[in-house]
Amino acid sequence: MSLRERKKEQTREALSWAALHLAVERGIENVRVEDIAAAAGVSARTFNNYFTSKFEAIYWRALARSEAAAVAVRERPAGEPLWDAVIAAVVEQYTAEGESRAPEGWQAGVRAMMQAPEMTGEYLKLSRRTEREMAVAVADRTGTDLDKDLYPHLVAAAVAAAVYVATDRWMQSEPPVPPMASLIEDGLRQIAAGLPAPR
């Protein structure tokens, strides 16, 4: 990777972290694009070269994780049943992370920030774009057709929904907070079982 490409990645990371930190610190309503740009050491115009909104900057890491999940589905063993592959691939993204290394209070801060009304729906809006990656991976594994079949899109949308609901639950949990990976796995398994009404 060239110096220029490395610097671009570094800028993107810096902007994303600055967005997240400032939002947790001050609340999303007190964070302006200009603040994020200043914290990252670039101009506001540069911020908009990288992200179309502060929400996109905040969620960039989560969105990258969704992309990585789709890639991981493709890389699962070829004969593996679809849902086993999907669940393993998705859960993997939420397990190999240094959650326990986050500063004290960080997770509580993130949870509080994500509850702000301004955040409602923003993740879903942005995740629409990464859903297609998952649909492509599912279509490849199941031999279904993206243009003719609902199936791959349904799986992708249902997976995104399960991840969303589980992370929303995680955000609203009181201590002791269950691991996000467990919640996500639970959600995906319920989907794969056809969401039977509990007894």
Place this chain on the structure above:
Amino acid sequence: MSLRERKKEQTREALSWAALHLAVERGIENVRVEDIAAAAGVSARTFNNYFTSKFEAIYWRALARSEAAAVAVRERPAGEPLWDAVIAAVVEQYTAEGESRAPEGWQAGVRAMMQAPEMTGEYLKLSRRTEREMAVAVADRTGTDLDKDLYPHLVAAAVAAAVYVATDRWMQSEPPVPPMASLIEDGLRQIAAGLPAPR
């Protein structure tokens, strides 16, 4: 209903129709809030008293339909299995409508408009708010707990996902266009079956 309440509803309807019409006519990127307000015969400030964005105005009818679906779930026979109730309630909203009475070219225009990149994710963002209604209805019917159980939220999110995917497919269909209700029912049935990989 008082005159005042009737006038408020009429204003909301007028604004929503104006938004949808102008977006179909000119493309969303050529429609300003001021244009919508003028077409509805009110000020731009009044527009923002009713809607927080032009997307909310455009999708208002669809969002109202989601709300109506949640209400309809509550009204299904008490002993009816959950998914039968949900599918019937949701599909009902997309059947009792005068699709065939729309002007020639209208459906094609709506489809084209919804494909615009600016629209991506906007419906999902807004639908987040109505999902809770469906979750409440599901919790009531299944005796699950909104604060403790993932289940009602998973069902609500999965239903919203199925509706979204089906309407997206409908929008992208070449003539002869299948009825939206059929696509939605198909999607919901696949979800209720656990999205098994097709053979």
Place this chain on the structure above:
DNA sequence: ACGTAAAATTACGGACCACGCAAATTTAGC
């Protein structure tokens, strides 16, 4: 080390949005 080209950053201006506030208007109720 230097010169040129390509890419990225930045400054600037402009269009647009969304909201708070208060004045004006309309509706409700007696």
Place this chain on the structure above:
DNA sequence: GCTAAATTTGCGTGGTCCGTAATTTTACGT
């Protein structure tokens, strides 16, 4: 007809996002 409540509207403001062009940085060849 009068008063109160609700709604509409005008105005101002803060903020966002983009297009454009100038400036700076990096890449590459010599």
